[in-house]
Amino acid sequence: MAAGVPQCNRARALGGRGKAGKLRITRATAIAMAKRTRTGPLRIIGGLLAAALALAGAGCTTPPANPRDACAILKEKSGWYRDAQRAYKRWGVPIQVQLAIIYQESRFRHDAKPPRGRLLWVIPWGRVSSAYGYAQIQDGTWRWYQRATGRTGADRDDFADVTDFIGWYVAMVHRTLGVSKWDAYHQYLAYHEGPGGYRRRTYRSKPWLLRVARKVAANARRYRAQIARCRSELESHHWWWPF
Secondary structure, three states: OOOOOOOOOOOOEEEEEOOOOOEEEOHHHHHHHHHHOOOHHHHHHHHHHHHHHHHHHHOOOOOOOOOOOHHHHHHHOHHHHHHHHHHHHHHOOOHHHHHHHHHHHHOOOOOOOOOEEEEOOOEEEEEOOOOEOOOOEOHHHHHHHHHHHOOOOOOOOOHHHHHHHHHHHHHHHHHHHOOOOOOHHHHHHHHHHHHHHHHHOHHHHOHHHHHHHHHHHHHHHHHHHHHHHHHHHHHHHOOOOOO
16 A cells, blocks of 8 residues: 555455455445345345444544543544554563554554655755654665565554554564563664664663653553553453454
8 A cells, every 4th residue: 555545444345355465344345235235134234334434434544532541542443452452462562562652653643754854944855754654664664574574565554554563673672682572661762763773772862862762651651551440341342343
């Protein structure tokens, strides 16, 4: 999928597969099914599916209304808990660390980009980096992830793909640098500086980055406490969606 064309987790097409073999159900497909099925229970099912996808698709790429509250986020964006939990089970990276990194990088905006530079301090010019998506991942880092995992169809503006990326990256930092997967502070420093920069401790000369990393750690602690209070509700409400 081209950059800037968001993909909704709730709009995966029935009867077709995307670049990474993802099962995708689009509203157009559901509507077409409803039209082809003129009578009987199948028409009712098709109509209900189309309505459900229309409602889900309307808000699938908008940021959550309360991005500082993990329970509010994961209840509003029902598929996100499943996505983050799947990344946790695959990579062992806790949900609060995933959310804290995404909050810091984009405030949960799927198409976030860095600001444009200025030519002669006045004329808007090119982007300061190729960072894009929920976690502001640069082109080269994203290609590294795709090669390492075989997920060549993954997209930086797809929440499920980004949580898997964060899981992979944090697990890689843990494996190569010995940083705990639960240590949001040092993991964010490695996320920002890269494994090489973290190993050289380049962050020591960046007081502003240390302050940001402390914010990430504080957000992760808050998210962890919030999730602990609503985990049973999240577990009981996400099971029914089959896609």
